[in-house]
Amino acid sequence: xxxxxxxxxxxxxxxxxxxxxxxxxxxxxxxxxxxxxxxxxxxxxxxxxxxxxxxxxxxxxxxxxxxxxxxxxxxxxxxxxxxxxxxxxxxxxxxxxxxxxxxxxxxxxxxxxxxxxxxxxxxxxxxxxxxxxxxxxxxxxxxxxxxxxxxxxxxxxxxxxxxxxxxxxxxxxxxxxxxxxxxxxxxxxxxxxxxxxxxxxxxxxxxxxxxxxxxxxxxxxxxxxxxxxxxxxxxxxxxxxx
Numbered sequence: 001x002x003x004x005x006x007x008x009x010x011x012x013x014x015x016x017x018x019x020x021x022x023x024x025x026x027x028x029x030x031x032x033x034x035x036x037x038x039x040x041x042x043x044x045x046x047x048x049x050x051x052x053x054x055x056x057x058x059x060x061x062x063x064x065x066x067x068x069x070x071x072x073x074x075x076x077x078x079x080x081x082x083x084x085x086x087x088x089x090x091x092x093x094x095x096x097x098x099x100x101x102x103x104x105x106x107x108x109x110x111x112x113x114x115x116x117x118x119x120x121x122x123x124x125x126x127x128x129x130x131x132x133x134x135x136x137x138x139x140x141x142x143x144x145x146x147x148x149x150x151x152x153x154x155x156x157x158x159x160x161x162x163x164x165x166x167x168x169x170x171x172x173x174x175x176x177x178x179x180x181x182x183x184x185x186x187x188x189x190x191x192x193x194x195x196x197x198x199x200x201x202x203x204x205x206x207x208x209x210x211x212x213x214x215x216x217x218x219x220x221x222x223x224x225x226x227x228x229x230x231x232x233x234x235x236x237x238x239x240x241x242x
Contacts, residue, residue, distance in 0.1 A: 019032050026177055026205075028079070030077065030104070030106040030178075031077060032106050032107065032109065033107050034108050040107045040125040041124070043076075043105055048069055051221050052221055053220060054116075057117075057221075060101050061220040062220050064208065064212065064213055065221075067208060068240065070179075077178075078104060078105055078179045079105075079111065079176055079178055080177050080178070080179055080181060081102050083100045083102075083132065083135060083136060083141070083174045084161050084174065085097060085160045086160055086170065087163060088138050090132075090133060091137075092134070099155075100135050103115070103179070105125075111127075112126065113125060113126045113128060132172065141174050143175065144173055145175070150166070151165065152191050153188065155188035156184075156188055161173050175187060177190070180206065180207055180208045181205050182212045182216065190204050190205060210242055213240060214233070214242060218232035218233060221236060222236075
């Protein structure tokens with residue numbers, strides 16, 4: 001009886017000190033994983049790396065699958081960190097990228113990146129600033145919030161952001177979005193409440209879109225030949241449970 005009481009008290013104590021994070025611009029809460037007895041290291045270690053083709057897939061497709069996996073496996077509502085480049089790059093050294101995205105988890109009130117797509121140089125969860133250093137070569141990054149409309153609209157362009165704008169001079173730009181947002185365009189729609197053509201609407205995301213998830217999975221897990229001959233869809237339906 002005494003042992004049961006102590007366990008109950010420990011659970012109450014853990015819940016009392018959980019530190020959820022609320023994303024105002026997306027009306028979304030990122031729960032503290034410690035409430036579920038999880039750690040960022042456990043989540044990072046268990047992220048799928050064999051089903052997903054890490055070296056040839058698009059980051060937003062990987063991130064959507066991982067967000068789905070966290071919800072399926074842990075009941076966890078994760079977040080995402082979208083990075084937008086200017087001229088500077090980091091260790092990835094890819095001059096072609098105009099953006100990159102990674103899943104985020106909240107441990108005890110701190111957001112951590114869990115970017116499992118680069119096993120050669122990302123071996124642990126990283127704080128956002130350390131992740132910026134690796135992928136953008138700088139921490140001089142401006143956070144984009146609702147109200148930064150001119151900059152947010154650049155997410156539709158599929159081009160690198162300018163270093164200097166009316167907002168100042170920065171090496172990179174970023175926004176923290178809820179997990180259901182798939183690509184920069186969907187993030188821009190959610191923040192602006194309109195699409196790239198200016199059509200207003202409610203573009204907020206409360207859950208992952210299953211058709212987008214299937215499309216992301218087919219690209220991230222199968223070769224082009226597999227996609228053409230239908231092997232990708234069967235494989236993804238089995239993995240995703242759709």
